[in-house]
Amino acid sequence: MNHPAPPTKLFREEAKTGAIECPACGAPITLRGFGGVEQVACAYCGTVCKPEDDGNLDVVQQAQRQHRTSMLPLHKRGTLPARLSEHGGGQTWEILGIMWREVVSDGVTYPWQEFLLFNPYQGYRWLIYQMSDGVWGLGGPLLGAPELLPGGTPTATWRGETYKHFTTGNARVTYVEGEFPWQVLVNDVAQANDYVCPPNMLSIEVQHGEDGVDVNFTSMQPIEPQEVWTAFGMAGPAPDKRGIHPAEINPYKSKFYFVAAILLFVTWIGALIFYSSARTNAVVYTGSITPGEVLTEQLEIGDADRKTTLEFELVAQGMNNSWAYAEVMLVDMTSEEAITVGLETDAWSGVDQGESWSEGTNPRRVTVGGVDGGSYLLQVQTQLDSSGDPADALKFTIRQDVPLGRYMFLPFFIIVLFPALNLARKLGFETKRWANSDHATSSWES
Amino acid sequence: MLMKASYVLLSVTSLGLLMFEAPRGALLTTTPERGKVQRDTQEAGSGNATIRRPHYIFLGGYHGGK
Known part of the structure; x- marks a missing residue:
């Protein structure tokens, strides 16, 4: 009886990353993406190769370009922040490939770096660094297709949320390094359409190829530079963020000021009614003063042990191109202390180059507060300007408890000030956000 | 957060001023000059002014709280 030969090994060989050489420059290339890799671009010379079943690399596009230093190095591993769980937060990812792309709009080039992240259990994600303004975004494949609604401002609907069109541009690949699960070459062009609904962003890329049209849907969220730096254990400070990510949440968008302002406004109306209705605005003294004479009068002001407000008013009658001055003194008879207030009224008029003019302050009112209630002796001394037409009479009035x-x-x-300031900052943020969009002047009202 | 806290604090403070301080009016009004006075003993020599009560001269300033 023939027995099958026992297996030479009980288990298959442990999986290992493959180490091969670049067929163009001989530099070592380590394949880490296992069977999903469609192409690998040599980090040293840029030659793009396609892994074959026999383990060799076929040259797809030979190149002799210089290595570019990206913000994050190839094959760097990092654990993304857990708050971005929708896009692989809390998981460890390795940078499998790096691609530089750019869009030219109105003669201005907007370059960015795309880092292809790989986790054998999670798949692929994208980390995107906008070189022009230093903002970062993290994205992943969209599990479905959004509904596009064309119009003046096109929108896209996804999972019940409406995304507003942000930009459309032709993104050209300028640099490739590492492994990719699809074929991507320098100078490949794809139409990139971005839609935003903070904090989410949809990117729809359309690439025309020999086999037809390739459409990719990507969902993205902004991520802070420091979070990227910490996730990948990069040394030194994170690069400065100089702009606003298209999907960044407006920090000034809040219902707080609206609700608080309504509550405070209602309270203010109530307080206003209470305060105004409680004021007596009573006349304590009114009478005429003969110019040049001294007036004295015994007065009772307010209630004892309570402070009140007083309004002094001086009206000069029949006065022109002249002034009148009254020094008012309220003497507390018990303490022989006094408060003094100066009231100057003036009136000027004339004709200048055929046009008549007039200016001055008549009547003059001065309000003082914190005056203790009690008995006072009022003493008013007046002075008149003798030039012009001096006042015929001076009318003097004191009111107490004035509103x-x-x-x-x-x-x-x-x-009103704080909500207005917040509104201005909110609009300023939106203006800055939409400044780089195709709708710089029309869509920031949201 | 600081702005929101400042907003509530300042608003409530200003409403408190309206409710409790405005009747006194000591904070947001012109501060009159305060000081001691002295009776003017030379009343007869004050020109053509008519004096109906004792005439005081304002000494002004702070006099040691006396």
């Missing part, structure tokens, strides 16, 4: 507009409208000013 003060500065107290009434200060809350309103503050209640």
Whole structure:
């Protein structure tokens, strides 16, 4: 009886990454993407090769380009922030390939670097660095296709959310390094269409090839430079972020100010009614003063042990091109202390080059606060300007417990100021966001 | 967060001023000059002014709290 020969090994060989040489420059190439790799671009000379079943590399596009230093090195591994779980956050990824691309719009070149991340259990993700403004984005394949709605501002609908069109441009590949699960060569061009609905962004890339049209849908989210730096253990500070990611959440978009302003406004109206209705605005003294004479009068102001406000008013009658001045003194008879207030009223007029003019302040009002209630002796001394037409008579009035507009409208000013400032900053952020879009002047109102 | 806290704090403070300080009006009004006065003993020599009550001269300033 024949027995089959026992196997020479109980288990297959442990999987190993393959180490081969670039057929163009002889540099070592290590394949890490296993069977999914469609092409590999030599990091040294840029020659693009296709791995064959026999383990060799066939040259697809020979090149002799210089190596470019990307923001992150090839084959670097990192664990992305857990908050980006939708795009592989919390998982460890290796940079399998690096691609530099650019779009030229209105004569301005906008380059970026794309890092193909690979995890054998999770698949592929993209880390994108915008070189013009230093913003980073993390993306992955979209599991489906969004519904596109053309129009003045095209939109895309995905999972119940509406994405606004941001840019459309022809993205050209300028540099390739490492492994890719599809074939990508320098000077390949794809039409890139970006739609945003912060914090998400959809990128739809359309590439025309010999076999037809290749359409790729990618979902992306912004990621902070420091998060990338920390994830990949890069030394030194993260590169500066100089712009706004198209899908960045507007930090000034908040319902807080709207809700708070309404509540505070209603409170202010209530306080205003309460305050105004409680003011007596009572006349303490009113009378005429003969110019040049001294007026004295015994007054009772407010209630004892309570402070109040006083408004002094001086009106000069029959005065032109002249001034009148009154020094008002309220003497507390018990303490022989006094408060003084100066009131100057003036009136000027004339004709200049055929046009008449007039200026001056008549009547003059001065409001003082914090005056203790009690008995006072009012003493008013007046002075008149003898030039021009001096005043025939001076009318002097004191009111107490007057409503003060500065107290009434200060809350309103503050209640409105902060929401207005926040609105300005919110609009400024949107203006900056949309400045790099195809709709720089029309879409920032959201 | 700081802006929001400042907003609430300043708004509530200004409303508090309106409710409780405005009747006194000590903060947001012109501060009158305060000081001691002295009776003017030379009333007769004050020109053609008519004096109906004791005439005081404002000494002004701070006099040691006395």
